Amino acid sequence: xHVGILSTLFVVILFLxxxxxxxxxxxxxxxEAESSCCINSDVIGLTYITGYMIPHAKEVLNVxxxxxxxxxxxxxxxxxTDEVWSDCECYxxxxxxxxxxxxxxxxxxxxxxxxxxNFTYFFGLPSDYNxxxxxxxxxxxxxxxxxxxxxxxxxxxxxHFNYILSAGAGITIRLHxxxxxxxxxxxxxxxxxALLEPNGGINYWAASSSLNYILNPIDFKPRKIEYDSYLNExxxxxxxxxxxxxxxSMPYPEPGQVPMYGLTVNRSIQVYRILALxxxxxxxxxxxxxxxxxxxxxDEHVNPYRFSLLGGVEFLMGRTLFSVQFGGYLFxxxxxxxxxxxxxxxxxxxxxxxxxxxxNIFENIYAGINFKSYRNSADHLSLRVTYCF
Numbered sequence: 001x002h003v004g005i006l007s008t009l010f011v012v013i014l015f016l017x018x019x020x021x022x023x024x025x026x027x028x029x030x031x032e033a034e035s036s037c038c039i040n041s042d043v044i045g046l047t048y049i050t051g052y053m054i055p056h057a058k059e060v061l062n063v064x065x066x067x068x069x070x071x072x073x074x075x076x077x078x079x080x081t082d083e084v085w086s087d088c089e090c091y092x093x094x095x096x097x098x099x100x101x102x103x104x105x106x107x108x109x110x111x112x113x114x115x116x117x118n119f120t121y122f123f124g125l126p127s128d129y130n131x132x133x134x135x136x137x138x139x140x141x142x143x144x145x146x147x148x149x150x151x152x153x154x155x156x157x158x159x160h161f162n163y164i165l166s167a168g169a170g171i172t173i174r175l176h177x178x179x180x181x182x183x184x185x186x187x188x189x190x191x192x193x194a195l196l197e198p199n200g201g202i203n204y205w206a207a208s209s210s211l212n213y214i215l216n217p218i219d220f221k222p223r224k225i226e227y228d229s230y231l232n233e234x235x236x237x238x239x240x241x242x243x244x245x246x247x248x249s250m251p252y253p254e255p256g257q258v259p260m261y262g263l264t265v266n267r268s269i270q271v272y273r274i275l276a277l278x279x280x281x282x283x284x285x286x287x288x289x290x291x292x293x294x295x296x297x298x299d300e301h302v303n304p305y306r307f308s309l310l311g312g313v314e315f316l317m318g319r320t321l322f323s324v325q326f327g328g329y330l331f332x333x334x335x336x337x338x339x340x341x342x343x344x345x346x347x348x349x350x351x352x353x354x355x356x357x358x359x360n361i362f363e364n365i366y367a368g369i370n371f372k373s374y375r376n377s378a379d380h381l382s383l384r385v386t387y388c389f
Contacts, residue, residue: 008087038082040081041214041217043077044073045211048208048210049071052204053103070099074096076094083374088225088274097114098229111144112142112190112369113139120132131170136167136169139161139163143160156200167186179212184207194381195248196257199249242265245369245383264310266280266310277311277312290304321356324355325353329350354372365386367383369381369383369384
């Protein structure tokens, strides 16, 4: 559940901030004379973060109520270009961060070192006082993963390297032309995307305060656009045919990992300048079903395929496409499993979420990654190649 909430917030922020701007013909944009220089503003910041750990599953109840604390150093480029204004009529920030975390119960969770990208969307033109949304994504190195023999208490993560997501909102207050204060609340998640079990994840609400220094302050002004391609050209539509391949862990405590294959057909229909509706259908081969029958019921046959319909939205960011879809299974023969030596168990909900990020590498070919999850658990991360027409 928390994975789904966090990812939805993350998508909303990415949609609003739109850091990967589309390229447009400069002759179509008539900017104010004083803003035509298109100089970005550089910002560095230091952030203190304190949180409250959420035990979203029974296997991680031992982290309830703990208070992780962190320090973060960040760099931002505050975008001030015609292309960005043409895309979203806003001036977002995009940058990078490195951070250190003390999870308080260090005998169980240890410490965390992380880094990645960040982006901030401001409501209205940046001024002395703004509400903002902020998102972060990246990787973390965590120091005390689960070990069946040496460290069985940690059911939150079982690999040193993990993915991180953070989404939040807050207030930006300009203290001086070169100095600003940001106060925020956020939801944060770290896990290995079901690469290896146990993978309960680290989830916590957090409050943070940041002191940012603006290296080259500039005035942000609205731009005048004489020709708007979104208003004057037909809306974009597209068919996508995608193949995906990923690796997922066997259900804990079963050892090993298995491949997951899928074919997806999507229809994209543009409804806003950087937003499209996305409808699709998918057939997927469940490697866990095949492996469980091979291990426990080798004389029996299992149908590992599952078919679903999907619906969602897609964010059109130049050559980059970011999508979020919700799917429902129409055909899923493998959900329940019973065998000697394996306790009865039900796998997979009938609904799921899927997030994708692909890049146009050549004409009609896109490539990228896709992440599938259920209510409060990851299913797998996959590589995806898409042919569009």
